[in-house]
Amino acid sequence: MQVKETQNEGLKRGYQITLTGDELATKVDGKLKEAQPEIEMKGFRKGKVPMALLKKQFGQRLMGEAMQESIDGALRDHLESSGDRPATQPKIEMENGENWKEGDDMVVNVSYETLPQIPELDVSKVKLERLKVKAEDSAVTEALENLAKNAQNFEDRKKGTKSKDGDQVVIDFKGFVDGEAFEGGAAEDYPLVLGSGSFIPGFEEQLVGAKAGDEVKVEVSFPAEYGAPHLAGKAATFETTVKSVKAPKAAEIDDELAKKFGAEDLDALKKQIADRLEAEYAGASRAVLKRALLDQLDGMVSFDLPESLVEAEAAQIAHQLYHEEHPDDHGHNHGAIEPTDEHKKLAERRVRLGLLLADIGQKAEIAVSDQEMTQAVMNAARQYPGQERAFFEFIQQNQAAQQQLRAPIFEDKVVDHIAEGAKVKDKEVSKEDLEKAVEALDEL
Known part of the structure; x- marks a missing residue:
C-alpha cells in the first residue's frame, strides 16, 4: 500500500492511497481461510469446502469488505502518524472505480480539512466586571403584592351592583346547540372570573354588567378548532342565571399569607x-x-x-x-x-x-x-x-x-x-x- 500527499495548503489536506491487486487478493484469501472451518455447503463436510469454490461464492462480497477495511485502516494509520484531526468526515473517492476489475490496483483519493493548532491562551490577561444587584425593598414589596393578588379572595358586592371585569360571578347555566342541550354544557354554582378567558370567547363579555338574580341568554360560537369535533364551529346559546356577584379582594400581606406559600x-x-x-x-x-x-x-x-x-x-x-x-x-x-x-x-x-x-x-x-x-x-x-x-x-x-x-x-x-x-x-x-x-x- 502506498500513500502519496497530493495537497497541503493551509488546513486542506489531500492524499492518494494505492492498494495493489496482490494486497487485496491476499486480504480476501485471509478472510476466506479464517471463515473456512465454519462453512458448510451441499456435498462437502463442514470445513472441507475448497478455497476455489469459496472464492467463487463469497469472493466478490469479501473483496468489497477488504477494500473498505484497507481504506479505513490506511486513513486511521495516517491520522495517527500525522496527528491531523479532520474538521469533518473525510471525502473518499475511488479514482478508477468505473473501470476497476479484480486483480487491478485500487487508487483512492482522500481529502479533508484538518483542525488548526490552537495557540495557548493566558487567561490571567482577561479582565471582567461582574455586575452585582441586591434585592431592593421595593422589589420585594412588589413581589409580595403580586403573591397577595394571586391569593385573592372574593367578597359579595352590594345587592344590585353590576358586575365588571375582574369580578367573580357565581352562575347556573345550560347550553343548547341547534335547540338541543348537549353533554357537558350545564353546571350549577359555577364560579367564573370575568376576563379570565376560561370560557368560550364572547361568553364572559356578555355577563359584564349583570346583577345577582339576572337571567342572561349568552349567544356564542364554538371555535373552529374546538376540542370536541361535534361542537367545533357551532353556534350555541347558554341560558344563564347570575346567583351572586363578588368583588376581588387581595389577601393581607401577613404571616398567614407567608404560610400559604x-x-x-x-x-x-x-x-x-x-x-x-x-x-x-x-x-x-x-x-x-x-x-x-x-x-x-x-x-x-x-x-x-x-x-x-x-x-x-x-x-x-x-x-x-x-x-x-x-x-x-x-x-x-x-x-x-x-x-x-x-x-x-x-x-x-x-x-x-x-x-x-x-x-x-x-x-x-x-x-x-x-x-x-x-x-x-x-x-x-x-x-x-x-x-x-x-x-x-x-x-x-x-x-x-x-x-x-x-x-x-x-x-x-x-x-x-x-x-x-x-x-x-x-x-x-x-x-x-x-x-x-x-x-x-x-x-x-
Whole structure:
C-alpha cells in the first residue's frame, strides 16, 4: 500500500492511497481461510469446502469488505502518524472505480480539512466586571403584592351592583346547540372570573354588567378548532342565571399569607423572595459576563478556520434567521438561503470560539458528568408533557441529540474555568442597569 500527499495548503489536506491487486487478493484469501472451518455447503463436510469454490461464492462480497477495511485502516494509520484531526468526515473517492476489475490496483483519493493548532491562551490577561444587584425593598414589596393578588379572595358586592371585569360571578347555566342541550354544557354554582378567558370567547363579555338574580341568554360560537369535533364551529346559546356577584379582594400581606406559600412567617417569606430575586439577577449577570468574556477571547486569538465548518455554520445561521423572520413558514420548501457576509462573519466568530473553548476544555480535562446530562435531559423533557418517555428513548438512541444537550453544559463549564483564572472585579449596580446590560446582548 502506498500513500502519496497530493495537497497541503493551509488546513486542506489531500492524499492518494494505492492498494495493489496482490494486497487485496491476499486480504480476501485471509478472510476466506479464517471463515473456512465454519462453512458448510451441499456435498462437502463442514470445513472441507475448497478455497476455489469459496472464492467463487463469497469472493466478490469479501473483496468489497477488504477494500473498505484497507481504506479505513490506511486513513486511521495516517491520522495517527500525522496527528491531523479532520474538521469533518473525510471525502473518499475511488479514482478508477468505473473501470476497476479484480486483480487491478485500487487508487483512492482522500481529502479533508484538518483542525488548526490552537495557540495557548493566558487567561490571567482577561479582565471582567461582574455586575452585582441586591434585592431592593421595593422589589420585594412588589413581589409580595403580586403573591397577595394571586391569593385573592372574593367578597359579595352590594345587592344590585353590576358586575365588571375582574369580578367573580357565581352562575347556573345550560347550553343548547341547534335547540338541543348537549353533554357537558350545564353546571350549577359555577364560579367564573370575568376576563379570565376560561370560557368560550364572547361568553364572559356578555355577563359584564349583570346583577345577582339576572337571567342572561349568552349567544356564542364554538371555535373552529374546538376540542370536541361535534361542537367545533357551532353556534350555541347558554341560558344563564347570575346567583351572586363578588368583588376581588387581595389577601393581607401577613404571616398567614407567608404560610400559604410555605414560609414560617412574613420575614421568612421576604427572605425567600429576596434570595430568589438575587438568584435571578445573578443569572442575568452571568450572561453579561459570559458575553464580555467571549468578546475578549475573540480578540485575543487568531488562527486559520476550516472553511467547511464556517460554511456549515453560516448556512445554519441564515436558515435560522429566515424562520425567525418568517414565523408562518414551518416547512423547508423555501429553496436555498444564501448566507450574507454578516452571516459568514458571525459564523467565523462562532467557529473560532467553539474551537478555542473545546481546546481549553480538553486541556483542562473538563467533562460533562452523567448527573449533569441526566438533569439536562429531564429539563428538556418538560417541554414535551405527556411524551417524556418517548423523549428519553429518543435521546438514548440519538448521539446527535445527546451532543446538542451536552455542548452548552460543556461550554458553560469552560467559561467558568476561564473566569476563575481571569481578573474579575465585582461592581454593584441597580436592577435597571443590569436590565440595560441584558437588553444590549440582543443588540450585538
